[in-house]
Amino acid sequence: MNSRISYDVIGFALFAGVILFGVPAILGYDAFELSTFSRYLSLAIVSMALALSWGTAGLLNLGQAATFGMGSYAMAMHLKLKASGESLPDFMGWNNVDTLPWLWVPFQSLTFTLLAGFLIPAGVGGLIAVFMFRARIAGVFVAIITLAFLVAFQLLVINQQGFTGGQNGLTGLAPLEIFGWVVDIYSVSFYYLVSACLLVALTLGLYLTHSKFGLVLRAIREDPERTRYFGYNVASYETLIFCISAALAGWAGMLYALVLEFASPTYMSVSFSLAIVIWCAVGGRESVLAAAIGAILVNLAEGRLSDVFVEGWHLILGVMFLLVVMFMPRGIYGLIVDAGRALKRQGSRAETVEYNPPDALLSQNRES
């Protein structure tokens, strides 16, 4: 177990080095390229948030995009109000809304917005989690309930045109202003803001997965019934990780709305939600770091390849995803772990023939 922590710390340090120094150097501190890359980094946060609930606790949340969207709308509402100044946001006028809706009023405050970006998704995620896990709903049904919630929530946002901008979303946003610093998304400092957020989120994720809390979550993933017999309150653990995951998704959403300078109901679409699952699966759902890297790699590939194969890109993505699910269910992370283990075994075989039954037996049991 200790060696696993040190590997993760080394991996994290390498990753941080690449993100903080390598990427800006390779991109030549080009403001436009860095802004594109900070988009990938904000998506990496939502991917690692999914790894926390899916990879660690085995709860496949297909509604991750809903909490992501809440975060992005929270940020966009604040910026929209700022852009409109004293008057009402423009789309409200088109929809015959005369006074500022009560839902919008508190978003005039930046502090409230930043808190709401975490707390509203966490609260909603918590409510759904309590609702599901008190009834011991698990496995496929978690996926279906969260999916149905996502579809309903997106429909609601599109339908309430006067409050949410409907299908168009919230556009024409003002730049964010924190402590007198006006955030320019085409700047190196903005890139460092987003990477700092990602690194903090990853630190939190790594801490959680290596703590006792993470151990209990893995136990729940393997066998909830047995964990319950050991005296753990499975529902509370599941609810807590669901809340944390939702809060991180909301955080990612806030950053994403900043980078793209608009919020749109497509952030809450089923296909976006499943795309998050793809990134997480490609990187490796068992490790938060791998899930983040998966998101960056897939989006990077999408950015580069979709120029070359404009038409066929989604086909390539589909085939790639299918192959990952079928042949490398643990993602790139699984490949690396297996390779490392094989190397180690070869090294130790040269000296003494080491018999390593528990691991082999465990993996066999899991297969059956």
Place this chain on the structure above:
Amino acid sequence: MDVVFNQVFAGLSFASILLIIALGLAIIYGTMGVINLAHGEFVMLGAYATWALQTYAGLGVVTALPLVFLAVAAAGWIIEKVIVQRLYARPLDTILATWGIGIIIQQAVRLGIGPDSRFVQGPQWLTGNLQIGNLVMSNYRLFVIAFAIFILGATWLLMTRTEFGMKLRAVIQNRNISECYGIKAEKVYSVTFAYGAGLAGIAGALITPLFSTIPTMGTGLVVDAFLVVIVGGLGSLMGTAAAAMLIGEVTALFSIVMNDTLGRIAVLAGIILLIRFRPRGLFPSDTRR
């Protein structure tokens, strides 16, 4: 009052299409526990097969039905053999894999045939309406309702009155024990998957005169159909039928009181509540799990 009657008929028409799609899904889910998110794409394939048969061979929608059924069933059979069969031990991963299959089929059709909408002519002998008082019922929709009932009956006969149905029910109840009795579960799975896919193809063929035929047409349908399966209960044909009726009618009737979107949201919320309190559906069958 006329509005209500017309909405009841619209709900019935929607329910009949949902039923055919959901039946295939229910059989696949009930038998193998596979959530087939590519089912909507099978519907889409059925619609495109109908379009191709009408454009190039001059067949009508109804005459094309058996061919469409066979074609889509063959596609389903191949997909089961090559991909789904490897994933039975990992049910959550089948959601992801079948979604991947869905993307691939959808994009392949988009690249091969084109993204724009295709038009399919409804059958000549079913044009016109049946009118009772102020209730207007299109003949074609009536035909679809009748055909859905026929499919339900045929599936029921297949499940309860044939040797294959007996094997299928045995495998649903306990795969290991049935294999001890010499039933080849893998073969049963393949045929079941193909049959489910074929039903989706038929649904696709039947909706061509009502919906526009585009590569993304299946995506919305599969969510609805899947909710029907969950509400109806695992492995229960009559449950699926009742749930299709319920969801079709409730959606139609809600949209009188509220608008369409809010009606759908209300239905989704109702379904979430139902799964929470009756995760085995309204009409669970007595299988042991």
